Structures are given as C-alpha cells and as structure tokens.
Amino acid sequence: MTPFQETPGPSPTVGADCTADAVCQRVFDWFGIPWLAESSFWIFVKPLRILLIIAIAMIIRWAIHRTIKRLVRTTTNTSVPTILRPLRERIPSATVDPASVVPERRRQRAEAIGSVLRSGVTAVVFAIAALLVLGELNFNLAPLIASAGIAGVAIGFGAQTLVKDIISGIFMLLEDQYGVGDTVDLGEAIGVVEAVGLRITTVRDGRGVLWYIRNGEIVRVGNKSQGWAMVVVDMPIGFASVDEATTVLRAAAEGLAADPDLAGHFLEPPDVLGVEQITIDGAMIRTVAKTTAEGQPDVNRELRRRLTTALEESGITAQIASARMYPRPAIPGTDGDTTRGGAT
The missing domain is CATH 2.30.30.60 (SH3 type barrels.)
Known part of the structure; x- marks a missing residue:
C-alpha cells in the first residue's frame, strides 16, 4: 500500500429493524442513505396512509351525496320513496288524492331534507376520518373519545331544548x-x-x-292550505218560508259555481243543506261548498255576498226585519193611555 492511498471507510449500514421492514430496506437499496431509510416510515408510509384515508373519506362522501341527490330528483316522479311522502299520502284512508299534490312543493321539501342529510353525512364521514388520521399520528384516542362522550352528554343536557327543536323540525x-x-x-x-x-x-x-x-x-x-277546504255559510231567514229561502239560496250558490272566474276553485257543486238550527229569531239555513285551499277565501266572501243579495232581492230580508217588530204593551198606571207604548 502506497502512503498516498486512502483507507476505505466503513460502508453505510442500517439496523436490524430496518432490514426486517420491506419499505425501509427498499429505500436503503435505492438511495443508500441509512437515516432516510430508517425515517421512510414517517416520510413515505404515514403521509400516504393519511392521504389514502382522506381520499377514501371524500369518495364515500361523494357516493352518499350522489345517492341523496338521485333520491331527491325522484321526488317529482310518481314512484316516490315512502320516507319522502307526506304523512297524508301514507295513510290508506287519506281523503286527498296523492296525485293532486303539487310537485313543486314536494321538490322544495325534498331539497330541504336532502340538504340536512348531506350535512349530516359530511359531518360523520369527516369526523371518522379525522379520528383515523389522529390514530396514524400515534395520538391516544381513548381519552379523546371519552372526553368527547362526556362533553356530548353535557352539551346534550345543556342544549336539550335546541336538540328538541331540531328533531321536531326534521320530522x-x-x-x-x-x-x-x-x-x-x-x-x-x-x-x-x-x-x-x-x-x-x-x-x-x-x-x-x-x-x-x-x-x-x-x-x-x-x-288551511293543504288539499281541499270547506266553505260553510249559515244564513238567518227569520220565520220566512224555509222552502222558499232554500230555493233562493240554492239558485244563488249555483250561479256562483257557474261564474267563470271562480268555477275552477270548486271541487264539488255547492249545496244548501237546509235548516241548521232554530233560534229565537227564526231558522238558520246552512250552505256548504267544497273548494281548493287557495280559493277558499275568495269563494267564501263571494258566496256570502251573493246569498245576502239573493235574500234581499227575494224580499225575505224584509220579512226578517218585520218579524223583529212586535207591539210593546202599555205602561201600567197611565190610565189607559197607550200612546207611550209602541213597536220595538
């Protein structure tokens, strides 16, 4: 050996733990750097696992959101899932025909439910992903989960009114x-x-x-706005002829049903049921009409106006007024002077 030849140093080596690990050994074979090979688990494996957890969480969230959106879109069709049907449509004896429900109203309700479901899914999926990521970073999750459970119970007791309001709103x-x-x-x-x-x-x-x-x-x-509504009008006729008053009122109600401006609001022809009650002032005749919910106020006002006009034009209103006039007896002690009496 010449005096100018350098003595070769020791070759870089890794520990037994790295040799037993396939990733560590592969990194060492590639780069030949011991510290890089021994840190490969934290440099390469841990980040990849965390990225994989986040990617899987986003895929699951996307898939569930897509399912919810498809479920919402089907609400405009006839085959609506039972959970999205209004309560009145799930009752076999419901009076309202399910086909008469406005699709726009159903769509708006489904959008609101879908928004709540999507928010809930996002919170649950990313909460689980966050716990898995913390586990990869070697955090002890047992105290964290226990603390979260205790905090949840405390918040539940303190905010039970809020929870009650939200649950009621969802239902x-x-x-x-x-x-x-x-x-x-x-x-x-x-x-x-x-x-x-x-x-x-x-x-x-x-x-x-x-x-x-x-x-x-x-x-x-x-x-008062779902399905159909009923207009009920009780008209006093005094002691006039019930048959005559019924005929007059029925003609007025049928005339209103034939009015092109209001005919679309009638679901059934109006009907005069007859005497509803007898009072000291005479009989009350009831007239009913089955209408749409949105048309009930207009039909109610116009029906009352027409019935009142019909009674007035037929002369029955005058009979009611005259029936309320009755003679008042003379006041005692006036020596037969009845001029102080009169009609009331």
Missing part, C-alpha cells in the same frame, strides 16, 4: 306538516308561513306581526 319536514306560503294555526300564531327552518318557524299573522315559533314548542298544527 316536520319529513311529514310535510306545512311549508312556506301555507296558512296555518299554531295556537297563538295564526297566519302565513314565511320561513321554515330546523329550529324556528316564522309566521306572519293578519295584522302584520311576525311570529318566531320554536319547532319544539309547536304542539298542534292546523294547516
């Missing part, structure tokens, strides 16, 4: 109890629904007052 949407534009009776608040949310329903009453009602506080709902 309200599923059952299609009411929607925007419906006229409803929610107890103290009676008016037109302006907004429907998972927690709050907004109603504008007849005086313009805007009511905010929590869904969990709604005990009963009277919807």
